[in-house]
Amino acid sequence: MSKKIRFIIAFFLIAMVSLYFFNEYKTKNLVQDFFDTDSDSLAEETHDISIIDTEVNVKTIKKDSTVFPTFINSLKKLEIKQTSSKFYYTDYTESPFTMIIYHNNALHNIDINENGLVNFNHKTYEIQNKQEFEKFLEIVKKSAQ
Numbered sequence: 001m002s003k004k005i006r007f008i009i010a011f012f013l014i015a016m017v018s019l020y021f022f023n024e025y026k027t028k029n030l031v032q033d034f035f036d037t038d039s040d041s042l043a044e045e046t047h048d049i050s051i052i053d054t055e056v057n058v059k060t061i062k063k064d065s066t067v068f069p070t071f072i073n074s075l076k077k078l079e080i081k082q083t084s085s086k087f088y089y090t091d092y093t094e095s096p097f098t099m100i101i102y103h104n105n106a107l108h109n110i111d112i113n114e115n116g117l118v119n120f121n122h123k124t125y126e127i128q129n130k131q132e133f134e135k136f137l138e139i140v141k142k143s144a145q
Contacts, residue, residue: 027128030078034110034120035103043072047102051140054096059143067143074139077132080118080125087111087119097140 031042049061049071061068087096096113111119114137116127127133 027079027081029076030080030118030125030127031076033080034108035101037104042076042103043069045104046072049102050100051143052098052100061143067139071139071143074132074136077129078136079128079132081128083117083124083126085117085124085126087113087117087124099140 031037035042035045037045046063048063049068051059051061061071096111099108099110099112101108101110108120116130116133118125118127
């Protein structure tokens with residue numbers, strides 16, 4: 001009888017660990033995962049966005065700016081997957097930049113490099129849809145000028 005109980009407990013533990021890692025490392029929408037909101041209400045709940053590049057230049061996109069809706073729509077399309085790769089702040093060959101998004105009375109710092117690695121809350125993610133990411137980078141570069 002005790003072998004059956006041990007087997008059931010072991011099976012249950014393996015299933016729980018597997019579910020945790022499956023959920024943690026599956027492809028997710030960046031907006032839903034980082035901001036815990038649906039894509040439609042992101043623009044309403046976001047106040048403004050600041051972009052800081054490697055030269056420590058700061059560009060703020062205000063809510064009433066013409067770039068704001070384009071930026072938000074592009075951000076909504078990004079899909080991410082957690083990765084074991086490391087995000088390095090000192091590797092300036094990958095042109096990292098930081099987005100500070102004032103959303104729902106909270107500041108969210110999101111570090112991104114041109115290779116598609118994202119650092120948020122001490123976890124590294126990789127952007128999955130590269131074409132959408134390229135469009136997003138174009139918008140960021142235009143707004144940072």
